[in-house]
Amino acid sequence: MNNVFVYCEIEEGQVADVSLELLTKGRKLADDLKCELEAIVIGHELKGVEKQVMPFGVDKVWIADDKRLYPYTTLPHTSILVKLFDEEKPQIALMGATSIGRDLGPRVSSALHSGLTADCTSLVIGDHEDKKNKKEYKDLLYQIRPAFGGNIVATIINPDCRPQMATVREGVMKKEIVSDAYKGKVKNIDVEKYVKPEDFVIKVIERHMEKSKVNIKNAGIIVAGGYGVGSKENFNLLTELAEVIGGEVGASRAAVDAGFASHERQIGQTGVTVRPKLYIACGISGQIQHTAGMEESAMVIAINTDKNAPINAFADYVITGDIAEVLPKMIKQYKENTK
Amino acid sequence: MKGLKIVVLAKQVPDTRNVGKDAMKADGTVNRAALPAIFNPEDLNALEQALRLKDKYEGTEVTLLTMGPGRAAEVIREGLYRGADNGILLSDRAFAGSDTLATSYALSCTLKKMGKIDIIIAGRQAIDGDTAQVGPQVAEKLGLPQITYAEDIVSAEKGNVVVKRRLERGVETVEGKMPMVVTVNASAPECRPRNAKFVMKYKHARAVSEMQNADEDYIALHNNRPYLNIGEWSVNDIDTNAEELGLTGSPTKVKSIENVVFQAKEAKVLEPTEEDMGELMKELIANHTIG
Numbered sequence: 001m002n003n004v005f006v007y008c009e010i011e012e013g014q015v016a017d018v019s020l021e022l023l024t025k026g027r028k029l030a031d032d033l034k035c036e037l038e039a040i041v042i043g044h045e046l047k048g049v050e051k052q053v054m055p056f057g058v059d060k061v062w063i064a065d066d067k068r069l070y071p072y073t074t075l076p077h078t079s080i081l082v083k084l085f086d087e088e089k090p091q092i093a094l095m096g097a098t099s100i101g102r103d104l105g106p107r108v109s110s111a112l113h114s115g116l117t118a119d120c121t122s123l124v125i126g127d128h129e130d131k132k133n134k135k136e137y138k139d140l141l142y143q144i145r146p147a148f149g150g151n152i153v154a155t156i157i158n159p160d161c162r163p164q165m166a167t168v169r170e171g172v173m174k175k176e177i178v179s180d181a182y183k184g185k186v187k188n189i190d191v192e193k194y195v196k197p198e199d200f201v202i203k204v205i206e207r208h209m210e211k212s213k214v215n216i217k218n219a220g221i222i223v224a225g226g227y228g229v230g231s232k233e234n235f236n237l238l239t240e241l242a243e244v245i246g247g248e249v250g251a252s253r254a255a256v257d258a259g260f261a262s263h264e265r266q267i268g269q270t271g272v273t274v275r276p277k278l279y280i281a282c283g284i285s286g287q288i289q290h291t292a293g294m295e296e297s298a299m300v301i302a303i304n305t306d307k308n309a310p311i312n313a314f315a316d317y318v319i320t321g322d323i324a325e326v327l328p329k330m331i332k333q334y335k336e337n338t339k
Numbered sequence: 340m341k342g343l344k345i346v347v348l349a350k351q352v353p354d355t356r357n358v359g360k361d362a363m364k365a366d367g368t369v370n371r372a373a374l375p376a377i378f379n380p381e382d383l384n385a386l387e388q389a390l391r392l393k394d395k396y397e398g399t400e401v402t403l404l405t406m407g408p409g410r411a412a413e414v415i416r417e418g419l420y421r422g423a424d425n426g427i428l429l430s431d432r433a434f435a436g437s438d439t440l441a442t443s444y445a446l447s448c449t450l451k452k453m454g455k456i457d458i459i460i461a462g463r464q465a466i467d468g469d470t471a472q473v474g475p476q477v478a479e480k481l482g483l484p485q486i487t488y489a490e491d492i493v494s495a496e497k498g499n500v501v502v503k504r505r506l507e508r509g510v511e512t513v514e515g516k517m518p519m520v521v522t523v524n525a526s527a528p529e530c531r532p533r534n535a536k537f538v539m540k541y542k543h544a545r546a547v548s549e550m551q552n553a554d555e556d557y558i559a560l561h562n563n564r565p566y567l568n569i570g571e572w573s574v575n576d577i578d579t580n581a582e583e584l585g586l587t588g589s590p591t592k593v594k595s596i597e598n599v600v601f602q603a604k605e606a607k608v609l610e611p612t613e614e615d616m617g618e619l620m621k622e623l624i625a626n627h628t629i630g
Contacts, residue, residue, distance in 0.1 A: 109590075320610075330616050
C-alpha cells in the first residue's frame with residue numbers, strides 16, 4: 001500500500017527505455033519515502049518480463065497478460081490501472097510522456113480525480129505548507145516542469161489527491177541498474193476481473209512501427225541546427241560535419257517546424273534530452289525550450305551570427321559567424337589535422 | 340442522408356512565442372490579459388478535420404465550444420469564418436484557476452447539455468500548457484472511447500469511425516464506434532483559410548458579454564439576424580458540482596514558479612577564420628573530444 005508505481009510500456013516484448021528510466025527514478029523516490037517500488041506491465045506474451053525490470057530495484061511486478069492487451073489501446077489499459085490503483089492506493093504513479101503515456105495518464109487521472117503533471121523534467125520529494133488553510137504536508141512529490149513555452153519553470157504539487165501522477169519524456173531521467181540479483185515478487189493480474197467487454201470497442205486495423213533509426217539520444221557528438229541555419233541546403237552542411245567527426249544531427253523545434261529536419265531529431269523540451277560529450281549548436285538562439293534538452297552536454301560550441309545569443313551562456317566556445325562560412329572551415333581543418 | 344453532429348473543442352491561448360515579464364500573476368496562474376491571444380494551433384487542425392467531414396457528409400453540423408473570458412469569442416468567430424456552423428462560449432468566474440481536470444469537468448458538463456453528439460474533436464494539446472490532457476480527460480468524464488494523435492479521420496459512416504494516428508515511432512489505423520472523442524496532431528492537414536463570404540456574414544457575430552456597450556442599432560441588427568448571436572453559457576446553464584470547478588476542483592496546485600535565468604559561464608570566443616578553426620580542431624582532437 002502507498003507505494004511508488006511505474007507503468008511499463010512494451011514494444012515487441014521489450015520494456016521501453018523510458019520505463020526503465022522511470023523505474024530508476026521510482027527506486028530513488030521509494031528510497032526517500034521508505035516505501036516499495038512496484039511495476040505494472042500490461043500486454044501479451046510477457047513470460048519472463050519481470051527479469052527485465054527487477055534489476056532496476058522493483059519490489060513487485062504486476063503482470064496483465066492477454067492477447068487483447070497488445071497492441072495498446074486506451075480503454076482496457078485504463079480499466080486495469082484504475083482498478084489496481086483503487087485497490088493498491090499508490091502514493092505516486094509514473095509513466096512515460098509518450099504517445100501511450102500521454103493517452104493513458106490523463107484518462108486514469110480523470111477517472112480517479114487525481115492530479116497529473118505532464119512532461120516533468122525533475123521529480124523530488126519535499127514538504128509543503130498551505131498558509132491559507134494552515135495545513136502542513138509532508139513528503140509530497142514535487143513535479144517540476146517548464147511551462148508556458150518554457151519561459152518559466154513551475155513546481156506542481158497534488159496536496160490532497162492520490163496517486164500523484166506524472167509523465168516524463170524518454171531520455172530525461174537516467175537509467176541505472178540497482179543489481180542483477182535484485183529480487184521482487186511477481187503478481188499476475190486476473191485480466192477478466194479488471195476489464196469490461198466494451199473496453200475493446202477500438203480495434204487496431206493496421207500498424208507500422210519502426211525502430212527509431214536516428215539515435216541522437218546516445219550520440220557522443222551532436223551537431224544541432226536551429227532556425228538560424230536558414231535553409232535545408234545549409235542543413236546539409238551540418239550533416240556533412242556530423243559525418244566527418246562521427247556525430248549525429250539534431251535540431252531545435254523551430255528548425256523542425258521550418259522543415260529543415262525531421263521530428264525524430266528534435267532536441268529540447270518537446271523533443272529528446274541529450275547529454276553528449278560535444279554539442280555543436282549552429283544557428284540556435286538558445287531558448288529555454290531547447291536548452292532544457294542539451295544543457296548537460298559536457299562541451300558546447302555555439303555558432304551564431306548574433307554575438308549576444310542566449311545559447312552563448314551555455315557555451316565553452318563561441319564562434320560569431322555565418323554557418324555557411326564556419327562549417328566548411330571546420331570540416332577542412334578537421335580533415336587536415338587528422339591526416 | 341442524415342449528417343453528423345460534431346463539436347470542436349478550441350482554446351484561445353496566449354501566444355507563448357511572445358511572452359513578456361508580466362505574464363504570470365503572483366498566485367502562479369497565467370495573466371492572460373498581458374498577452375496576445377491566438378487560436379490554439381492544433382485546434383485549427385482539429386477544426387479542419389471537422390470541416391472535411393462536413394464536406395463529405397451532407398447535413399453535418401460543426402459547433403465550436405470554447406471556455407474562457409468574453410474575448411475568447413474571437414475563437415468562435417474565427418471558426419465561423421472558416422466554415423463552422425455555430426459556437427458556444429463557456430464563460431464564468433467559477434471556472435477561474437481550473438487545471439486540466441477541472442477544465443475537463445466543466446467541458447464535459449457542457450457537452451452533456453448539448454444533446455446528442457457523434458464526434459468531439461479537439462487539438463492534441465494547447466501551446467500554453469503542452470499537456471495533451473484535456474481531450475482524454477473529457478472522454479473519460481463522458482464515458483466515451485478516445486482516439487488521440489489523429490492525423491486523418493478517414494471515415495465516419497454507419498456508426499464507425501476510422502482514424503489514422505501518427506505516433507512517435509510509426510502510424511496506426513484504428514476503428515471505433517461513435518460517439519467518441521478524437522484529438523488531432525499538428526501533423527494533420529492545416530486548416531483552410533477564412534472564406535470571404537463567411538467573413539462578411541459573421542463579422543458582427545458577438546457573444547452576450549461583448550454586447551454590453553452596444554448601441555440600439557447594433558442590438559437591433561442582432562435581433563434581426565439571430566445567427567450573429569454567439570451562444571454564451573455560464574455555470575448556471577450546465578449541471579455541475581461546485582466542488583469540482585475552478586481552483587477548488589483542481590487537484591494540482593502550483594507551488595512555485597521560477598523565471599528562467601541563464602547561468603553564464605566563461606566561454607572562449609573564436610573568429611570564423613581558418614586559423615581559429617584550426618586551433619579549435621587541434622584542441623578537440625588533443626583532448627579526445629573528437630577523432
